[in-house]
Amino acid sequence: MNAPRPPRAAEWVLLRVLGTSIAGRSIVGDAREEYAEARANVGRVRADLWYLGHAASLATTHGWRERLAPGARAFANEVRVAVRTVLRRPASAAPALLVLALGIGISTFTFSLGHSVFLRGMDLPNEANLLAIHRVDRTLPPTQADRLSFASQDVVELRWRLTAFARIGTYWTGTANLSGDAGPVRYQGGFVSAEVLDMLGVEPVLGRTFRAGEDTPGAPRLLVIGHHVWHERYGGSRDVLGRSVRVNGETGTIVGVMPEGFGWPANQDVWITMDDDPSATERWQGRFYGTIGELRPGVSRDEAAADVARVADALAAEYPATNAGQGSRVATLLEATSSPESVVIFLALQVCGLLVLAVACANVANLLLARASARLGDAGLRAALGGTRFRMALPFLAEALVLATGGAGVGIMLTHGALRTFDSATVASVTQRPWYIEFGMSGAALGYAFGLVVVTALVSGLVPALKVAGSDVASTLRDQERGSTSLKIGRLARGFVVVQVAVSFALVVGAGLMTRSMLAYTSHEFPYDGDRILTARVGLFPTVYPERDDRQRFWADLTREVALDPLVESAALASVLPASVAGSTPVQVAGQEPHPAAGPTRMLVAMVGSGFFDAVGAPLVEGRDFTAADLADSEPVAIVNASFARRFWGDRDPIGRTFQWGRAVDSPELTVVGVVPDLMLNGFVPAESPLAASPAGFYVPATQYDPSFLSILVRTPYPAIEFAPYLRAVVAALDPDLPVYDVRSLAEHTRNRSWFYPVFGVAFVILGVASMLMAATGLYAVLSFAVHRRRRELGIRRALGARASRLAGLVGRQLSVPVGLGLMIGFAIAWLGSPALGILLFSVGPHDPVVLTAAVAFLVGVAAASGFVPVMRAVDVDPATAIRAD
């Protein structure tokens, strides 16, 4: 790979400080070189951290100190004073530090997540020059129309017609069963054209990538293996080059090893030269390819997009039978792998992070405002000695900066821990998270935290600073002596309370929705006991199982052999497991043809063996199960689910009715022989989720078709995973070269398909709890300060005979207006914002009345509780003491 780049912001600062002389630039170059070494030795995160520390140290040792202007030097002095103040009285700074640590920490955390997913990129040397080229099928609904692959025949046309690209590379992904040289293991294979790996610019760590011509039909199969495959399967031996290995039943030769962490395009383990011949099949009958293009120098993305659109339109005109309605789109490689849903999730998290920070800023501004009034005497002295307004404002900014920096230090430590936890909670084996994403503290995140420190210091320090600098100190001091309004900060402080309550309310609603969603998720009842069903997948390749009969025999043998164990209650095959999203296919029901403009009606479909419904604990509602007699030459049959039956036949009995599978006139007509309940053919998503597709679908018997890949489900009376060795042994006995993969219980499979509910649920709950804490401390601080300021007035009222309840009401009224206003604004924010969380919510609506009511009650409770102590203190105050106090 090319030399890795250190954190840009830090390098930029270093260049600024050291100057552009040869000496300065050579130091920056040294730092780069060392960074590259560190990256290779200790990984990205630690290398980034090292670089930041190094840059900071060089920047300070190379003369910023001398270059400081007098104003800045004065500020530096104030900072020193502020540091001493904080150190001398840590207890009084603790609330502000805690609040800022949470605010900056959470904000940096959410930024880090977004940065890892969307901003950092794939770290491919040639990434900037590459575009993914997608087909867009305008005849499909918008959610399914984009990011489609091109038929191999179209790719041939693209290659010679496109002018914007220097090279076009193609690939498809699928199972790569390696065997022969070691035990059979199934890997994620990338079947690539010869130029693809070279286009990415990633150098192999051993051997080479593919060369032109090595992907022609009939050429020997070559393999480049991933770094972890090299270590796990070959012990990291250099002899691996030239080694012969069976790939999906064919012989291939290993020619290279890719660097650690590389997994383009979709977490691939091995890359294999493709050897398809597009001319061997009819148009659109063979494979479909992912396509990327390398821009010619000087060609912009827009020009490339126009070029691709031109060719797509030409193809649509020339081959209307296949290409009518087909358009195109280009995207960066990163855009091509980021789903729109994840953009929404991370944006929502980002907004929440910033809201928490806003609460923190309001909180600290309030605290400093309170302190500003106490420090007016100091300011007055400065004014009397001829200090400028600027000098009077400096201490507040300095204090805010010190608090923000301290808070950031703690916050960054919290973030570091949180990111590590998040990283392990979202491991690729569970979430299929893309290969280039790694969650951890990065230079960019530290830079962001640094930016937050500056912003936070300005936001929370500027208001009190301006307030003091803009006040007429002499008259304010006189006011204060009389024990009255001092800085006239009441309105401002109340303003901060409004902000705090509003933002906290919105966040508490978010956390509440997530909590309810998680409760619903964890208590969801499945028709089956997932821990007692073992699942595993097997794929048969025509190189080893050339005939349909061979494959059908294997599937029959597998089911029979597995069921021989007396502890197996039930064993069945399925092309798609419950909770995975099944493929959809056009269907036609006689007399219910859709409007031609609407396109064909699509239904979900799965192939299953007999006994499948029994294995998943969902017996037929009506009719019969598939049997061994449902063979290729017998009447084609189907079992429909309840939604399918309702969709086409309403309350009428569906048994014996027929429908056509496919668009063509001669496509098979299936007879419905049974009805089953809906079994999550559309994935494990609650019906009300924006992600939920219609669950309507049907099942066909695997014995009537010719599936190459199937999952086997084994129901046992014991924890299913204990059965894994037995299942592996059965497969090995049938075919010692055949890998069994995705071996897990159905419960684990279901959890893996829905990992984002608990992971993001917890993230949002933490955000909500943090903001609740902040709201409580903030409100308490503001109220006790408000009461404290009116102590003398309250004392006098008490002396004049006011009852305690009346005084409590007086203070309470002062509190109720900003809290009420904050609640209203917060309600509006929550109402408008929570639908963005919709895709993460499980069986809870974004405007759930229970959550909204509970949030109102909670915040009113917090406000009352935070007001209670200061009010009681005010009421209890001895009039004589209060009057004398100041």
Next chain:
Amino acid sequence: MSPRSDYPGEFEQMVMLVILRLDDAAYALSILKELDRQVGRRVSRGALYATLDRLETKGLVEWVTEASTPRRGGHPRRCFSVTPEGVEVLQRSQSALLRLWDGLDGVLGGTA
């Protein structure tokens, strides 16, 4: 140069000696590594750059730039060498020290 500054400081001497040892491969990073390897002295980069600047101002070391490599992000690399004045200063320092060491083997327990 005043008589006092005829003798460079200990660290300055080490840096110059390392540059001489590294011959035409004396870059900042290799100097750092060599210092660590030969005398077990780990110094901050800032301290090394400051020393190299100082030695250059004194006319004891000089440098030429070398073409950049992609690994350095296009930034040049300085290759340091000790000037004839630098060599002379080192020699002077060595003979002064040797004179001072002479006859002290009994006290210091010998160096062999």
